[in-house]
Amino acid sequence: MGIEIEQPCVELSNVAVSETHGEDSPYFAGWKAYDENPYDELSNPSGVIQMGLAENQVSFDLLEKYLEEHPEASTWGKGAPGFRENALFQDYHGLKTFRTAMATFMEKVRGGRVKFDPQRVVLTAGATAANELLTFILANPGDALLVPTPYYPGFDRDLRWRTGVNIVPIHCDSLNNFQITPEALECAYKDAEAMNFKVRGVLITNPSNPLGITIPRSVLEEILDFVTRKNIHLVSDEIYSGSVFSSSEFTSVAEILEGREYKNAERVHIVYSLSKDLGLPGFRVGTIYSYNDKVVTTARRMSSFTLISSQTQHLLASMLSDEKFTENYIETNRERLRKRYEMIIEGLRSAGIECLKGNAGLFCWMNMSPLLEKPTREGELKLWNAILHQVKLNISPGSSCHSSEPGWFRVCFANMTEHTLEIALQRIRHFVERIRTQTESV
Amino acid sequence: MALLNKNTHQLLSKIATNDKHGENSPYFDGWKAYNSNPFHPTKNPQGVIQMGLAENQLCFDLIEEWIRNNPKASICTKEGVNCFKYIANFQDYHGLPEFRKAVANFMSKVRGGRVRFDPDRILMSGGATGANELIMFCLADPGDAFLVPSPYYPAFVRDLCWRTRAQLIPVECHSSNNFKITTEALDEAYNKAKEDNINVKGLIITNPSNPLGTTMDRETLKSIVGFINEKNIHLVCDEIYAATVFRAPSFVSVSEVMHEIEHCNSDLIHIIYSLSKDLGLPGFRVGIVYSYNDGVVNNGRKMSSFGLVSSQTQHFLAALLSDENFVERFLAESSRRLAARHSHFTKGLEKVNITCLPSNAGLFCWMNLRSLLKEKTFEGEMMQWRLIINEVKLNVSPGSSFDCSEPGWYRVCFANMDDETVDVALKRIRAFVGKETGKPVELKRCKSNLRLSFSSRRFDENVMSPHMMSPHSPMPHSPLVRAT
Numbered sequence A: 001m002g003i004e005i006e007q008p009c010v011e012l013s014n015v016a017v018s019e020t021h022g023e024d025s026p027y028f029a030g031w032k033a034y035d036e037n038p039y040d041e042l043s044n045p046s047g048v049i050q051m052g053l054a055e056n057q058v059s060f061d062l063l064e065k066y067l068e069e070h071p072e073a074s075t076w077g078k079g080a081p082g083f084r085e086n087a088l089f090q091d092y093h094g095l096k097t098f099r100t101a102m103a104t105f106m107e108k109v110r111g112g113r114v115k116f117d118p119q120r121v122v123l124t125a126g127a128t129a130a131n132e133l134l135t136f137i138l139a140n141p142g143d144a145l146l147v148p149t150p151y152y153p154g155f156d157r158d159l160r161w162r163t164g165v166n167i168v169p170i171h172c173d174s175l176n177n178f179q180i181t182p183e184a185l186e187c188a189y190k191d192a193e194a195m196n197f198k199v200r201g202v203l204i205t206n207p208s209n210p211l212g213i214t215i216p217r218s219v220l221e222e223i224l225d226f227v228t229r230k231n232i233h234l235v236s237d238e239i240y241s242g243s244v245f246s247s248s249e250f251t252s253v254a255e256i257l258e259g260r261e262y263k264n265a266e267r268v269h270i271v272y273s274l275s276k277d278l279g280l281p282g283f284r285v286g287t288i289y290s291y292n293d294k295v296v297t298t299a300r301r302m303s304s305f306t307l308i309s310s311q312t313q314h315l316l317a318s319m320l321s322d323e324k325f326t327e328n329y330i331e332t333n334r335e336r337l338r339k340r341y342e343m344i345i346e347g348l349r350s351a352g353i354e355c356l357k358g359n360a361g362l363f364c365w366m367n368m369s370p371l372l373e374k375p376t377r378e379g380e381l382k383l384w385n386a387i388l389h390q391v392k393l394n395i396s397p398g399s400s401c402h403s404s405e406p407g408w409f410r411v412c413f414a415n416m417t418e419h420t421l422e423i424a425l426q427r428i429r430h431f432v433e434r435i436r437t438q439t440e441s442v
Numbered sequence B: 001m002a003l004l005n006k007n008t009h010q011l012l013s014k015i016a017t018n019d020k021h022g023e024n025s026p027y028f029d030g031w032k033a034y035n036s037n038p039f040h041p042t043k044n045p046q047g048v049i050q051m052g053l054a055e056n057q058l059c060f061d062l063i064e065e066w067i068r069n070n071p072k073a074s075i076c077t078k079e080g081v082n083c084f085k086y087i088a089n090f091q092d093y094h095g096l097p098e099f100r101k102a103v104a105n106f107m108s109k110v111r112g113g114r115v116r117f118d119p120d121r122i123l124m125s126g127g128a129t130g131a132n133e134l135i136m137f138c139l140a141d142p143g144d145a146f147l148v149p150s151p152y153y154p155a156f157v158r159d160l161c162w163r164t165r166a167q168l169i170p171v172e173c174h175s176s177n178n179f180k181i182t183t184e185a186l187d188e189a190y191n192k193a194k195e196d197n198i199n200v201k202g203l204i205i206t207n208p209s210n211p212l213g214t215t216m217d218r219e220t221l222k223s224i225v226g227f228i229n230e231k232n233i234h235l236v237c238d239e240i241y242a243a244t245v246f247r248a249p250s251f252v253s254v255s256e257v258m259h260e261i262e263h264c265n266s267d268l269i270h271i272i273y274s275l276s277k278d279l280g281l282p283g284f285r286v287g288i289v290y291s292y293n294d295g296v297v298n299n300g301r302k303m304s305s306f307g308l309v310s311s312q313t314q315h316f317l318a319a320l321l322s323d324e325n326f327v328e329r330f331l332a333e334s335s336r337r338l339a340a341r342h343s344h345f346t347k348g349l350e351k352v353n354i355t356c357l358p359s360n361a362g363l364f365c366w367m368n369l370r371s372l373l374k375e376k377t378f379e380g381e382m383m384q385w386r387l388i389i390n391e392v393k394l395n396v397s398p399g400s401s402f403d404c405s406e407p408g409w410y411r412v413c414f415a416n417m418d419d420e421t422v423d424v425a426l427k428r429i430r431a432f433v434g435k436e437t438g439k440p441v442e443l444k445r446c447k448s449n450l451r452l453s454f455s456s457r458r459f460d461e462n463v464m465s466p467h468m469m470s471p472h473s474p475m476p477h478s479p480l481v482r483a484t
Helices: A028-036 A062-068 A083-088 A096-109 A125-138 A182-194 A217-230 A253-259 A293-305 A310-321 A323-350 A377-390 A418-441 B006-010 B028-036 B062-070 B081-089 B097-110 B127-139 B154-160 B184-194 B220-232 B256-262 B294-307 B311-322 B323-352 B378-392 B418-438 B456-462
Strands: A119-123 A145-149 A166-170 A198-206 A235-238 A268-273 A288-291 A362-366 A409-414 B124-127 B144-148 B167-172 B201-208 B234-239 B268-273 B288-292 B363-366 B409-413
Touching: A028 A062, A028 A182, A028 A377, A062 A323, A083 A310, A083 B062, A096 A310, A096 A323, A119 A125, A119 A293, A119 A377, A125 A235, A125 A268, A125 A293, A125 B294, A145 A182, A145 B167, A166 A182, A166 B409, A182 A198, A198 A217, A217 A235, A217 A253, A253 A268, A253 B294, A288 A293, A293 B127, A293 B154, A310 A323, A310 B311, A323 A362, A377 A418, A418 B006, B028 B378, B062 B323, B081 B311, B097 B124, B097 B288, B097 B311, B097 B323, B124 B294, B127 B154, B127 B201, B127 B234, B127 B268, B127 B288, B127 B294, B144 B154, B144 B184, B154 B167, B167 B184, B184 B201, B184 B220, B201 B418, B220 B234, B234 B294, B234 B378, B288 B294, B311 B323, B323 B363, B378 B418, B409 B418
Parallel strands: A145 A166, A145 A198, A198 A235, A235 A268, B144 B167, B144 B201, B201 B234, B234 B268
Antiparallel strands: A119 A288, A268 A288, A362 A409, B124 B288, B268 B288, B363 B409
């Protein structure tokens, strides 16, 4: 083999070696435990049940039925007549039929209360890409975005990793059901200033992940007033807008803007995706809807790095243009999610566990603080470990979502069958009984 | 709807307001001319012919036939819908294992089976555009530089520098040695950068070359691998045109050569690939990063979340590329058709004494119009180019848009049209040359009737004019949208 010559290590970039991708966090142990011992109804009924994944699996049958009844949607039709045109299509404007269908779908999800212009729809490969792309456009490295806590852990990667932008939390707590207050907004702004970060915008998720609640109209008005006063942007990630259990309970920032006749609208940008509402995360379908012309133009150019496969655009254009299908889907999906939600809330309540009163999303925000040994982050992690290894449920601890109060957990309910959910609830009941018995006997 | 408040313009980032997206270049005029007057054999025979688009439209019939015979590859057909739920839900950034395996095998086949690729080293990205940006994010910090031999693909500026904030340092190549990269040129560029206090992190080459259409010979490739090892910098090889090689010499990939270099540090070697050129599927956004560096694979994989390939598309391609019979037939036939097209076009040019750089790959040729330049300067080239656009009505790409050091060269694409359109283009070039040289154009063959007749149906079946490709797009196409 010859003499080994020590190779000097060539450095990778700072971005490549940083940990901002977030995957070295302790919560990864939960995923590992699941991967090593995944629950299966038949083959592994005592395995770890995955309740950390916000996936919507309750309405696939509706999609499958659509495909069976509409062979023309089948990739390129019989004999593949549209194939070559589709295969060549890489225009970053996206397929017009698809953009139009997306705009229409977004309108339907908002009960027709607001209109969306297909020319303002920019397509990206998933909301992950949309959020990063917007951050590149709205902020310079070292700047900050204000984000209400608790928030989706993936934001740490999506908003910060390659962009070099900081997240400064807007603290929310259970005293007022985790609502965003003007005081909290001002406080976060001052925190950023104290750290010498220039604040470029506020990013909200509405409905909220992990809280599973919609933001009330009055709060949205306050947030809009705040960003206008500070002359900064507002990004509203409305990825769960179709997962609201009752349509009338969701107010989109688009509706507020319409009410204000679009005054100051050019600082507002909406992110959407089909990963949650339609349960199609694999297809990588994200959009940015911006009221700012320059943002639309720039975002469109930047989307070259992350376009949606034309094959997928073609399929979804067909599906989402079918108004009868989409109306029925939206309604049925809502109803099924609502039922699931009620099932889990009831099940937890019968075990003596309360949740934040939610009205949207694929998860509930569960309060286990009474069971903590110590009301600290360590106490929460200890409880989480017990739930993972003894109860064999992978749920998400609030600290992974930057919650300032220990003891809250996000529990997903839409990525499994009802039967599995029953099993999970039984396990929780037994666990809580065991703890109560132990505490009482001490 | 919303008026653009001038205040908010200042509210956007530096990246959002600089020019690195590349769309403000003067070459836009060629695209504008095409978009406002696109050629069509019957509806608009005097229109501008698109020869600036490096697309491979020669073999769609083979893929269409395969699709008809393999309905299971689609998750929408009744034969394939049982996979719908699993595929639609699959967002793992590792990618479908069968997809990665099929791509690894395909890459190996394209290299004549001379090298094997490990499916676990395959990362996905949003087309080669996304892949090139991803590898730069992994290798370069803001301000770091990569050497790039010129002439080079114009959109590298956007892909490698825009959001990464890295910079490119061109390494000039000259026609005197057929634009080969020399270690002298590399050394000179590297040393100058060092003097200027610029941190050079690597070298990026495109092999086969865009715009030259040539493959790199083994010796040059070995010397490049030696160079980057000596300087301890990265080597990124964009091998996106690997399967467009249509005649000897055959393609030599960096993956074959790296093992022939003593003490080659494989941590420095990275390959970029895509299915946009070899298979003609740019719409599907299949970009691949293949790295021999574990750190890049592990962290790059996390980064691929920003541009994963649609699982529907992964599923389809896994089936297509696993069909070994199809792949073998496709590669052979594609080569054959490219060779025929290249030969027909270059011979047509030779009839009027226009030469191209001798080439054996790519979807274009590197045409030499230096003898026809009124002034042997870049201004002269611009003037000549505008003539070609506005009077000859061909959208070709001038060498200066590729940062070529010598004026008078043009990249001319020939695989994105049918035979008849090629002949129209040749006819126009012949007429142009005749005017420029003042000599009547003599052809070896005399055609009394130069009117070419088409069956428009045949045209529609065999080729999609770029104009027809996106009839719904309301806005003019950027050249960078169509990946020059």
